[in-house]
Amino acid sequence: MTTLEPTVDDLLRTLAPQVVGVLTRRYGDFAAAEDAVQDALLDASRQWPSEGVPRNPRGWLIQVAGRRMTEQVRSEQARRRREELVAGQVPADRRSAPGADAGDEGAHDDTLTLLFLCCHPVLSPASAIALTLRSVGGLTTGEIAAAFLVPEATMGQRISRAKHRIKDSGAPFRMPDSAEWPARLDAVLHVLYLIFNEGYASSTGAELRRVELSREAIRLTRAVHTLLPDNAEVAGLLALMLLTEARGPARTGPDGELVPLAEQDRGRWDTAAIAEGVSLITAALPRGPVGPYQVQAAIAAVHDEAPTAAETDWPQILALYGVLARISDNPLIVLNRAVAVAMVDGPAAGLTLLADPPPALTRHHRLYAVRAHLHELAGDREAAVADYRTAARRTASLPERHHLSLCAARLAAQGGS
Numbered sequence: 001m002t003t004l005e006p007t008v009d010d011l012l013r014t015l016a017p018q019v020v021g022v023l024t025r026r027y028g029d030f031a032a033a034e035d036a037v038q039d040a041l042l043d044a045s046r047q048w049p050s051e052g053v054p055r056n057p058r059g060w061l062i063q064v065a066g067r068r069m070t071e072q073v074r075s076e077q078a079r080r081r082r083e084e085l086v087a088g089q090v091p092a093d094r095r096s097a098p099g100a101d102a103g104d105e106g107a108h109d110d111t112l113t114l115l116f117l118c119c120h121p122v123l124s125p126a127s128a129i130a131l132t133l134r135s136v137g138g139l140t141t142g143e144i145a146a147a148f149l150v151p152e153a154t155m156g157q158r159i160s161r162a163k164h165r166i167k168d169s170g171a172p173f174r175m176p177d178s179a180e181w182p183a184r185l186d187a188v189l190h191v192l193y194l195i196f197n198e199g200y201a202s203s204t205g206a207e208l209r210r211v212e213l214s215r216e217a218i219r220l221t222r223a224v225h226t227l228l229p230d231n232a233e234v235a236g237l238l239a240l241m242l243l244t245e246a247r248g249p250a251r252t253g254p255d256g257e258l259v260p261l262a263e264q265d266r267g268r269w270d271t272a273a274i275a276e277g278v279s280l281i282t283a284a285l286p287r288g289p290v291g292p293y294q295v296q297a298a299i300a301a302v303h304d305e306a307p308t309a310a311e312t313d314w315p316q317i318l319a320l321y322g323v324l325a326r327i328s329d330n331p332l333i334v335l336n337r338a339v340a341v342a343m344v345d346g347p348a349a350g351l352t353l354l355a356d357p358p359p360a361l362t363r364h365h366r367l368y369a370v371r372a373h374l375h376e377l378a379g380d381r382e383a384a385v386a387d388y389r390t391a392a393r394r395t396a397s398l399p400e401r402h403h404l405s406l407c408a409a410r411l412a413a414q415g416g417s
Contacts, residue, residue, distance in 0.1 A: 021110025236294030
């Protein structure tokens, strides 16, 4: 055993989809593999803090989860036929689980294959995305529900149904042929986008960023880009991630506090990532057709190429948000566009856009955070304080809550409330 690292949760999150992939390939049952791995992760979270991380943590998880699957097969009459079928398909020397620290097929990373399996056409796009966020991204049901702006119970039912539909479909565990990619690609890209967003701006907990998630999203998007180098939206998504992640080091202060974009030290931005992102989006846009990831990448490039916040080309950003609003129905675009309108035409114009927000936004803390910012720009400190406080109550991110509460306290001290 080695000394427990402070990033054990990150390690488990990274290994989970790889272990699910190994067991799905070995036993042919995705739903059972996903359940068994969740049990193994729980065992690891209980044992590793006191006993240390195994020398081969992935092998440990494969062994424990594989044992759970074997126990389930042997104890449930309904699964006996599947056990016999699997036993007939797997060579004799592969039927027993390997040692926890032994090398085996677990060394092969099946994450990309698992990603495409979870985005199988048998599922609706919403169900495919939710399932993949759970199985590949390692997000909790609550985090996924927040991304979809729906209750957690609703999301739990959706994920459970999706797992069983994949099982009932009999879909093989393999990378789809190139002819099958178009039917799954939209869901795959959306999943990667949401995993990245959760990593870049964590929706819950004490940390503003979950770097392991954003890096994994970039890694998988690079892999998809390698498969589809001429797809403009894949390139656009990779560019968007790189251009956004480039600002990551400047998003937090010395004590982990949130630093807004306008106040960030741009000297801390990753210039190599910016250069790569700009190159990708510059090459992708002429290829068309233009999709939402390309437009968002173009917006990110405008921000990243501005020497200072004051020199940001807001008219160009506003024009790009106009294009984005025409090709995407994401309600969060309304918020971002309102900020751009405020920077070009004044805060009152931005507030007018938010006078009748989409119903889904009324449950989201960002509506109140943006509205508070615009009220502050307009000089309405009382309204800004009220909205900052509402936003702080509604966010589950502790750094965001702290930042929003400080904003409210600062304005209140000036006489706003």
